[in-house]
Structures are given as structure tokens and as C-alpha cells.
Amino acid sequence: MKRVAIIGGGWAGLACAHGLTEACQQAREPTEIWLFEASPHAGGRARGIRWETSLGETSIDNGQHLLIGAYSQSWKLLQDAGVPLERAWSDSALHWASYTPDRPTGYELLRIPPQAWPWRFLGQSFPPLTDRRLAQPWSLLSRLSLANLLRHAIQSNWQATGTVFHWLSQLAMPERVRLQFWRPLIEGALNTDWRQASASVCLRVIKDSLTGPAGSTNCWHPRADLSQNAIEPLWRWLTTRQAKLISRCRIAALRPTTSASPGSGSGSGPGWSRWQLQVHPSSQDQALAFGLKDQTFDAVVLATPAYEADRLWRQSGLQETPAIVRARALDWRGVMTLYIHLNQAQAALLGPATQWLCSLPGLGDRTHVGLARSPSENGSQVVSMVASGLSPDDDRAVTADSLWRSAEHYLRPLGIDNLKALPYRFTDDPRATWACTAAFTDATGYALADLDDAPLTGVAGLYRAADDLTYGYPACIEAAVRSGQASARRVHQYLGLA
């Protein structure tokens, strides 16, 4: 019986476990799949949190997440795991309200209709239905600048190098469209300052969403939260197929046991035919309970963020390979989110603004993005304000203060006041995503490499799966899922099952 260990129960690890389970079942090759998750709950950086407030229990995510229709592999994964997408998730056409202080309402609203390309683009040139109390439709000038941008992108075959800032500077575009639409959109999507963000990845994101099939630009929200509507069903699907899922089990190091020549499909480099796992002292009981002691594995997938893969690598005394040097070179950016729980009466005041993505004035030249979620059963609603692209030296107290100001700016005109008296909480992940900088993507040929080679670490039997390995994508759920699937294919091949 072959045995595989997956370390990490985020979207990449779960997608890998799912892909491997399916492949082994199809090959009728009994294979044990063990998944180790350090924390009590799976889902990693994209999971739900139950939040008990004076208005009752509600759900939020550990930082506001936005999923779009173009996340084809993520939706396929959830459907394969039996998630009823229509019931568990809601989707709506993308509405983006840009903060435009020079216009009477203060906001200008762009609606991207769900139709397929190019009808989607033609559709957006007709004035959308808006609540004119809050926002006016995009001006003709803004629409023309979007058309010009698309023309430029198509002419350059969606290829670019350098930073988004530099790329946008070459296009004729009103300053306010650049500052109040493109900047927050890009910094939200790539979680990286637009003066550093990669133009090649940005163009890939725009292409996949804008020119994709019908619904690609739609925004998707879990009806409860990411755990209840995605992670828990995936976990259940794996459990019913005999995968061993072990939470509260932190792996501290890997111990290669028998040396071997590099296996098929594993790339060049030293190889080990079997691995043992050493658990962190705090996880000893859990490891004993599941009978991990003395177990050996034919292959191991490091489905952790790059910095944790690097730590495990060092702790295990493995020799350096280009893959781990690349992982170590990644910089990280933070995301801070302010959640405010509105009661039923306040939620009703939001009106059509509920599903908007809204760029809001922040501090200095920064803008934040605001979003309201679908109302819960009791009619209450949570709004979130997100500060993206934070570097380690950004002062969090200052960021928190500017998020409050954004919230007031958004909610006061709607008649929602005295915000600090409402239930609220912050989430702050200083290493939310790797920094998607042009300096990194252009130097490493990030946009060009082959997805199926990315899981290779240079050590036979040892693979990675994570959101930094899906070339052309920024750190996002879809990148994690695609990487997990690619890793499953590689492991399957390595075990000689393909």
C-alpha cells in the first residue's frame, strides 16, 4: 500500500488530497492519504470564523475574501465535493463604485454584466441601474478609458513587463480613473502597491475575468462563510473516502529514511524513497492517537506557505535546491480588515449598495475597499473595510484609524452613524499573501513556467503545493487550488500510478 503525507490543510492541501484521492480510486490502487493540519480547523488563510456579537451569532471570514466566476478550478473542486453552489453561494454581477470626490454623489458606479465577452463589455457601456442617491453611472470619459485599456491589452497580446503603475502611465486615462478605480482594484487583487505590482500578472487577471465565459466577472460570496460553504464539505468528502485528516498536528521536520535514485517525473536531484514525519512536541498526543509513530510515507507534499516550507526544509537538514531558494526569496504583504455588524434596520439602509465593491478614501494617497455581504437570516448584515498591500512597517494603529474613517465615509451618507457603538472587530494577517511584484515575476519568468513543473522541489518524493506556484496568478484561492491539483498529478505519476 502506497502512503502519501500532505502537510497543510489550506485550499492547496485539500485540493491536492482531493485530486490524489480521485486519481487513486480511478487507478484502483489503494493508497493511504494522510493530511496534517497544524491548527484546530482546516482552511488556512481562507476560512470562516463564527462571531458572537450583541446582535447574535454571525459568520465572517478571517479577512474579507472575494471570489470571482473565473475561478473555474475552485468551483469545479467544490462541485466535485458535492457542494450545491446555487444554494451555498450567491453570485452577482460585479459592481464597482469608485470614490470620486469631484462628482455630486461622491461615487461613480461601474457594473460589469455577466454576459460572455465581448457582450459583457458592450453591456457595460449602457448606463447601469444604480441608486442615484449614492452613485452615478460611469462617465463617458471613464468608459472610453476602459475601452482604450482593453484595446492596448489586446494589441500587446495581454503581455507586459514592469509595474502596473508604469503600464497604466502609458495609457491616456483621466487621473481620477487611475487613482480611484485601477489603483484600489489592482492593489486589492494583487495585494501589492501598484508602484511595485506586476503588470504581467495584472493583465492575466484582467484577461481571465473580462474575456472569460459568461459569469467570469461575477462576484461570489459564501452564504455563511468559507468554512461552512467550502472547507467543511471538502473535509467531509475526503473523510468518507478514507483519507486520514489530522488537525491540531504540526509537523516539525521530515526525516528521509531510505535513499533512492530520482523517481519518474520527480526532476533531477537527490531522492529518498521513504519519509518519516517528526511532529512538534505540542502535537505528540494527536500523532500517537492516529498511530503516526513509525509510519513511513512514499511521498510528501508541503502544502504550506513558502516561508513554512522553507522552515521545514531547514529543520529537516535538506540540501538547498533552486526551488527552495525561490520560495525563500518571496516577500509578504499584509491585509487588515474591519468588520462591522449592522442590525436589521441599518442593513436595510444599505439598499442596493449591499453587493458593491467600493473604493474609499484612506490615509494619504491610499484607498481602501469596502464590501457589504448578503444579509443573514435575521436581517442583520456585516460590512467590511479592507486595507491591502500592507508592508511589515505599516503602523497598524494608523491603518485601523483610517479604516474607521473609510467606514464612516461610506456609511454616514446612508444614515448609519455612531459606528463605534456597533459590534466590530479587526482581523490582521501580516503575511496574507506573497508580494506580487514585477521585480519578482519578471526576474523569475513567473508568467511563463509550466504549472505541472511547479510542485517539483528538486528532491524526489518531495513536492510543494501553494498559492505561489501557479504561474501567472497572484496569491489567491484559485492559485492554491490549481497548485494542489498539479501537485496531485505529479505525486500520482511519481508513485507510478499514472
Ligand SMILES: Cc1cc2nc3c(=O)[nH]c(=O)nc-3n(C[C@H](O)[C@H](O)[C@H](O)COP(=O)(O)OP(=O)(O)OC[C@H]3O[C@@H](n4cnc5c(N)ncnc54)[C@H](O)[C@@H]3O)c2cc1C
Ligand atoms: C486577509 C486575506 C484576504 C485575502 N483575500 C483574498 C481574496 O479576496 N481572494 C482570493 O482568492 N484570495 C485571497 N486571499 C489569499 C488566499 O486566502 C490564499 O491565497 C489561499 O488561502 C492560500 O491557500 P494555501 O493552501 O496555499 O495556504 P494556506 O491557506 O496558508 O494553508 C496552509 C495550511 O498549512 C498549515 N500549516 C502550516 N505549517 C504547518 C505545519 N508545519 N504542519 C501542519 N500544518 C501546517 C496552516 O495552518 C494552513 O492551514 C486572502 C488572504 C488573506 C489572509
